[in-house]
Amino acid sequence: MMNLDALKAIPIAKVAASLEIRLPSNGRGRCPLPGHEDRNPSFALRFSTNSFRCFSCGRRGSVIDLVMEMEGRDFAGACRWLRERFGRSEPDESRHTDRFVASRASKSNVPAARNVAPASNLSPDPEVYGWLLDKAPLQDNGREYLRFRGFSDATISAFRIGQLGNRTSTLREACRVFGDARLRRCGLVVDGRFGPRLIFPSGYLLFPFLDLECVLYLQGRRADNGLEFRWVCPKDLPPPAYNLDILAGSSASILICEGVTDVLSAAELGKDALGLLGADSRLDPGIIPKLRQRNVIVIGDADKAGERFSRALVNLLGAYGVTAISRPPPSGASDLNAYLKIRRGETT
Numbered sequence: 248m249m250n251l252d253a254l255k256a257i258p259i260a261k262v263a264a265s266l267e268i269r270l271p272s273n274g275r276g277r278c279p280l281p282g283h284e285d286r287n288p289s290f291a292l293r294f295s296t297n298s299f300r301c302f303s304c305g306r307r308g309s310v311i312d313l314v315m316e317m318e319g320r321d322f323a324g325a326c327r328w329l330r331e332r333f334g335r336s337e338p339d340e341s342r343h344t345d346r347f348v349a350s351r352a353s354k355s356n357v358p359a360a361r362n363v364a365p366a367s368n369l370s371p372d373p374e375v376y377g378w379l380l381d382k383a384p385l386q387d388n389g390r391e392y393l394r395f396r397g398f399s400d401a402t403i404s405a406f407r408i409g410q411l412g413n414r415t416s417t418l419r420e421a422c423r424v425f426g427d428a429r430l431r432r433c434g435l436v437v438d439g440r441f442g443p444r445l446i447f448p449s450g451y452l453l454f455p456f457l458d459l460e461c462v463l464y465l466q467g468r469r470a471d472n473g474l475e476f477r478w479v480c481p482k483d484l485p486p487p488a489y490n491l492d493i494l495a496g497s498s499a500s501i502l503i504c505e506g507v508t509d510v511l512s513a514a515e516l517g518k519d520a521l522g523l524l525g526a527d528s529r530l531d532p533g534i535i536p537k538l539r540q541r542n543v544i545v546i547g548d549a550d551k552a553g554e555r556f557s558r559a560l561v562n563l564l565g566a567y568g569v570t571a572i573s574r575p576p577p578s579g580a581s582d583l584n585a586y587l588k589i590r591r592g593e594t595t
């Protein structure tokens with residue numbers, strides 16, 4: 248049984264990782280404590296004193312206090328939480344740490360080898376993506392956020408939007424089913440400061456890129472209005488077009504827009520749309536023939552990047568014999584989702 252001193256000595260970086268607190272390696276960043284919406288980074292982990300402090304909301308203390316704050320537990324409950332995670336497998340734990348430190352040290356000696364997983368080693372894995380999506384049913388707060396963006400339940404379920412539950416336990420289960428190597432190959436697992444982690448944080452919405460039943464790609468998004476880490480994608484894998492399913496249909500008119508949110512907005516407005524991620528994304532030549540004989544309308548965002556996106560795409564399609572026209576978002580809106588919200592405001 249660990250006594251109080253032993254509990255307080257558990258490295259705060261490990262405890263923070265277990266609590267899924269995301270901070271840069273210097274331990275400083277926006278306050279993760281519940282009830283504090285920190286606009287400026289005012290939170291710090293103090294590795295030397297094994298403590299934390301927020302200069303804005305004023306909360307501070309030991310690893311036990313951190314668990315009490317994050318998990319809403321009393322003192323005894325926080326101690327139990329720490330013992331459950333760090334108490335039993337101590338010998339194992341420390342061996343693991345040594346290995347982790349060693350591998351970090353060797354990596355820093357060869358900086359060129361870091362972060363440059365050759366793209367050719369990575370490939371999409373629809374089976375893994377589909378499994379993850381099945382394990383991630385939409386939660387109430389995710390649905391609420393999507394409704395706030397103007398999306399109906401019918402659209403939400405047609406696009407099979409999911410939401411990750413607990414990142415750590417989902418990763419553990421995924422590793423049991425598929426193994427670490429396969430999860431890395433499809434870009435879902437990367438090495439974080441505290442070891443391997445799923446790229447999607449807990450509670451993130453998951454947007455599947457479907458081709459019939461097949462999940463070709465997953466994009467994650469925060470389920471609130473926060474600006475940090477808004478979108479998360481599998482590392483180093485170029486995204487396919489979003490909503491490829493519409494090309495199987497006979498729709499005479501197809502919109503091409505920037506990203507997932509605009510496609511959902513178009514669907515909400517009764518239009519079939521294809522989404523390309525990032526204003527400089529390319530269009531897979533394989534799908535261009537499927538655009539022939541249709542009216543193709545490119546709607547980029549109402550900004551410089553959006554104009555470039557539209558112009559480049561119209562030219563590219565033209566080179567393949569597909570006539571497309573470019574239009575700004577209607578009614579002076581900044582993008583299709585903004586337009587959807589204008590429309591919603593008119594009708595309610």
Ligand SMILES: [Zn+2]
Pocket residue numbers: 278279280283285290301302303304305306
């Ligand atoms: Zn704070």
